Amino acid sequence: MANAPARWDLDIDWVSIGSGLGGVCSAIVAHDLGAKCVILDKSPRLGGLSGFGGGEVFVPNNYKMRELGIEDSDESGREYLDFLSAGFRDQDLFDKLLATCNEAIEYFGREAGIEWIAIEGLPDYYHPKVKSARASGRYMTVDLFDGSTLGEWQGKTYAMTPHVPPGALHKEMYAWGGLAKVTTWDYELVGQRVAEDKRAMGPGLMAYFVKAAVVDRNILAYVDTPVRELITDDGGAVIGVRAEKDGQDFFVKADKGVVIAVGGYDHNREMACQYESMPDWNSAAPPYFDGDNIVMGTEVGAAIAAVPPNNLAMFYGYNIPGEETDGSPLYRASWECGVPHAIWVNKKGERFCDEASYKDYQPRLRQWDGQTQTMPNLPPTLIFDQNYRDRYPLGSFMPGQEIPEELCVKADSLRELAEKLDIDPEGLEKSVKRFNENARKGEDPDFDRGSFSWSQRLVGDFDYPNPNLGPLDKAPYYGVKLVPVSVGINSHGLKTDVHAHVVHVRGQAISGLYAVGNSAALRDLGAGYQSGTSNMRAITWGYIAARHAMGKD
Amino acid sequence: MAVAEYSTSTKLPIETIWNFVKEMDNWADLVTGYQSHEKQSDEDSTWVLKGDLGPMSRMLKLQVHITEWNGPTRVTFELKGINELMDGHGTFEMSSYEEESEPGVHVAPAERKNFILRLLEAIARFFVRLLSGGAPERAASADAGPGAGMAKLTFKLELKPGGPMAPMIDSLIKPVILPAAEQLAGNIMARLEELHGTER
Numbered sequence: 143m144a145n146a147p148a149r150w151d152l153d154i155d156w157v158s159i160g161s162g163l164g165g166v167c168s169a170i171v172a173h174d175l176g177a178k179c180v181i182l183d184k185s186p187r188l189g190g191l192s193g194f195g196g197g198e199v200f201v202p203n204n205y206k207m208r209e210l211g212i213e214d215s216d217e218s219g220r221e222y223l224d225f226l227s228a229g230f231r232d233q234d235l236f237d238k239l240l241a242t243c244n245e246a247i248e249y250f251g252r253e254a255g256i257e258w259i260a261i262e263g264l265p266d267y268y269h270p271k272v273k274s275a276r277a278s279g280r281y282m283t284v285d286l287f288d289g290s291t292l293g294e295w296q297g298k299t300y301a302m303t304p305h306v307p308p309g310a311l312h313k314e315m316y317a318w319g320g321l322a323k324v325t326t327w328d329y330e331l332v333g334q335r336v337a338e339d340k341r342a343m344g345p346g347l348m349a350y351f352v353k354a355a356v357v358d359r360n361i362l363a364y365v366d367t368p369v370r371e372l373i374t375d376d377g378g379a380v381i382g383v384r385a386e387k388d389g390q391d392f393f394v395k396a397d398k399g400v401v402i403a404v405g406g407y408d409h410n411r412e413m414a415c416q417y418e419s420m421p422d423w424n425s426a427a428p429p430y431f432d433g434d435n436i437v438m439g440t441e442v443g444a445a446i447a448a449v450p451p452n453n454l455a456m457f458y459g460y461n462i463p464g465e466e467t468d469g470s471p472l473y474r475a476s477w478e479c480g481v482p483h484a485i486w487v488n489k490k491g492e493r494f495c496d497e498a499s500y501k502d503y504q505p506r507l508r509q510w511d512g513q514t515q516t517m518p519n520l521p522p523t524l525i526f527d528q529n530y531r532d533r534y535p536l537g538s539f540m541p542g543q544e545i546p547e548e549l550c551v552k553a554d555s556l557r558e559l560a561e562k563l564d565i566d567p568e569g570l571e572k573s574v575k576r577f578n579e580n581a582r583k584g585e586d587p588d589f590d591r592g593s594f595s596w597s598q599r600l601v602g603d604f605d606y607p608n609p610n611l612g613p614l615d616k617a618p619y620y621g622v623k624l625v626p627v628s629v630g631i632n633s634h635g636l637k638t639d640v641h642a643h644v645v646h647v648r649g650q651a652i653s654g655l656y657a658v659g660n661s662a663a664l665r666d667l668g669a670g671y672q673s674g675t676s677n678m679r680a681i682t683w684g685y686i687a688a689r690h691a692m693g694k695d
Numbered sequence: 696m697a698v699a700e701y702s703t704s705t706k707l708p709i710e711t712i713w714n715f716v717k718e719m720d721n722w723a724d725l726v727t728g729y730q731s732h733e734k735q736s737d738e739d740s741t742w743v744l745k746g747d748l749g750p751m752s753r754m755l756k757l758q759v760h761i762t763e764w765n766g767p768t769r770v771t772f773e774l775k776g777i778n779e780l781m782d783g784h785g786t787f788e789m790s791s792y793e794e795e796s797e798p799g800v801h802v803a804p805a806e807r808k809n810f811i812l813r814l815l816e817a818i819a820r821f822f823v824r825l826l827s828g829g830a831p832e833r834a835a836s837a838d839a840g841p842g843a844g845m846a847k848l849t850f851k852l853e854l855k856p857g858g859p860m861a862p863m864i865d866s867l868i869k870p871v872i873l874p875a876a877e878q879l880a881g882n883i884m885a886r887l888e889e890l891h892g893t894e895r
């Protein structure tokens with residue numbers, strides 16, 4: 143396929159399609175190696191999902207943890223990620239990622255002014271059950287970012303996201319009691335930071351990178367400019383893109399390369415249900431993730447690759463009626479299930495997982511019953527009691543605030559609640575009785591809830607002997623039906639090689655075409671997930687792709 | 696507490712404005728983010744508005760109670776969040792133009808004016824100028840000649856979020872409350888003038 147236009151609107155060296163970490167990091171590196179770059183984004187803002195998320199970047203044995211004197215080693219990091227991959231990784235990609243992630247992080251710290259911090263006190267997901275997991279320091283994030291330094295881009299980037307608290311650093315959050323204790327945080331300080339546009343977490347992280355690219359380096363960037371098609375020459379090499387700008391075709395010639403960094407297919411429901419083998423699909427992401435990686439890639443012959451979807455980052459949650467982001471319903475992941483006085487049950491009223499560890503609930507929700515041809519744990523229902531309501535929020539609903547009935551069903555007894563929610567009443571009563579007896583002792587012999595340090599740190603209430611357990615014994619009772627909520631990390635993506643080159647269905651690399659971040663299949667990490675690996679691989683492969691395109695590797 | 700005050704002027708007589716403003720149904724849909732409203736009595740009504748809160752939009756259900764109904768110069772009201780922890784109050788004030796200062800945007804002193812608020816003020820000022828056909832001072836002297844019968848509508852709104860997150864919500868709503876006040880006052884004038892064929 144050769145579809146070059148008669149005239150190019152822009153002739154440049156490097157095109158980043160997408161302005162999340164993958165796109166921006168590759169543009170920064172390409173620029174630093176002498177290339178003229180452009181970043182094109184479909185949405186009205188720069189920063190992508192990277193700027194809308196938690197902003198954790200998982201880098202074992204990183205230089206900031208070493209500065210803090212936290213012990214780690216490359217071997218131990220490798221062992222941990224090997225455990226996560228569960229045998230589904232591509233060895234070459236895995237090796238390359240691990241060999242480069244620290245170099246990339248340090249490069250951006252040194253050359254792009256990213257104020258990295260190693261997060262103290264946030265344990266790896268599988269700590270303490272897996273020996274190579276660490277209790278602290280492997281997650282990196284950034285210090286507060288001053289939004290006013292973005293100039294004209296200040297209003298065209300995410301100052302905050304509904305998914306994480308605005309303007310608060312991890313260490314502050316932990317000092318204030320963590321997510322379970324949001325009622326007791328220092329909101330005077332948070333309010334001041336919001337007013338001053340001091341950004342943290344995802345919005346902060348991405349603001350540093352965007353500033354390094356479009357302010358400090360003056361890299362060209364266009365928002366509201368979706369790329370619709372890749373342009374190839376007669377030999378099938380990618381030589382540019384056709385974007386849409388102000389309603390017109392906008393042809394950009396890329397002499398050194400094009401990177402697809404558009405994330406995945408979270409808002410392409412049909413594609414998502416098919417690839418993820420799910421009957422339903424919703425997303426926490428803003429509505430710009432339409433599977434353009436798959437569409438544009440396969441159009442030029444790219445192979446699609448996949449890892450098992452069982453245990454990737456994926457949540458269950460809800461939409462608060464009326465809540466939207468950029469005109470699309472906003473879905474929130476439900477963290478409530480890991481907090482004391484709350485459980486999940488299936489239609490039989492049975493618990494089926496460690497609700498405080500989404501790595502445990504994810505595969506159990508996907509369980510298939512061949513006898514009944516059903517997924518017996520779908521849909522899960524969140525059940526909690528008045529103890530919970532007295533202490534903790536549900537989404538944005540603080541204690542004392544009415545929760546709309548469309549979202550949350552309320553009843554004076556568990557039996558009545560079960561009937562209202564179409565759950566087996568005996569099953570629910572029995573499950574709660576058993577859960578309560580054990581929770582009072584701080585135990586969960588059925589699913590070992592509260593046994594991961596990460597669950598305790600993230601949603602636990604440290605006023606309790608087991609921070610993730612508390613009985614449901616105070617009426618009224620409440621129930622919320624949950625739906626799948628993806629965070630943009632998909633099981634299928636474009637197949638890439640050790641240079642981040644997209645691989646053709648015939649096996650060769652497609653000249654001029656790279657894919658990074660969530661657009662690239664997760665073969666580098668395999669079947670598991672750990673918060674921060676997504677951002678880490680976007681940064682690292684962005685770095686690798688640009689260096690390769692500029693002849694450095 | 697997020698506070699906004701916005702004034703705009705018209706050649707229409709004050710009674711005309713009052714006749715329009717006193718009937719809520721005339722202007723309800725001009726409120727920023729209007730979804731629906733329901734009148735329980737002449738004093739009480741419930742409203743559903745869609746508002747921006749940082750990176751997302753939310754449905755806000757409010758109970759509005761009129762506390763002073765003093766035509767044709769003043770209406771005051773209180774509001775209370777039904778689904779959000781929020782209280783507030785506001786006024787519509789109508790006066791003859793000559794007695795008052797020039798039309799313009801006034802934002803009550805806010806302890807923490809962020810950049811967005813400052814930017815929005817500037818934008819609002821620009822629109823006032825545009826609407827009044829030039830710089831406010833010139834518009835005032837050129838249009839408000841003796842007997843020109845100009846009237847001024849001022850809309851004030853104060854919102855006070857409640858609950859533990861109040862200071863944070865306060866910072867989030869400050870940037871949106873001024874444009875909301877501006878939009879309502881401006882929209883009311885525009886509709887009135889459309890109805891009565893008058894230009895500012």
Ligand SMILES: Cc1cc2nc3c(=O)[nH]c(=O)nc-3n(C[C@H](O)[C@H](O)[C@H](O)COP(=O)(O)OP(=O)(O)OC[C@H]3O[C@@H](n4cnc5c(N)ncnc54)[C@H](O)[C@@H]3O)c2cc1C
Pocket residue numbers: 159160161162163164165182183184185188189190191192193194195196197198199200305367368369370403404405406426427430431432434628629630631658659660661673674675676677678680
């Ligand atoms: C609530 C939440 C929290 C998260 N927290 C973390 C975390 O703490 N750590 C972590 O590692 N990961 C986290 N993630 C996931 C993480 O945000 C993403 O994995 C990461 O941002 C991926 O970066 P990326 O480079 O693939 O692109 P993205 O940041 O996803 O950006 C892709 C960009 O491409 C644009 N685009 C799409 N189609 C086109 C097109 N056709 N043309 C032009 N532009 C296009 C989009 O508008 C978007 O701006 C979180 C996700 C969510 C939803």
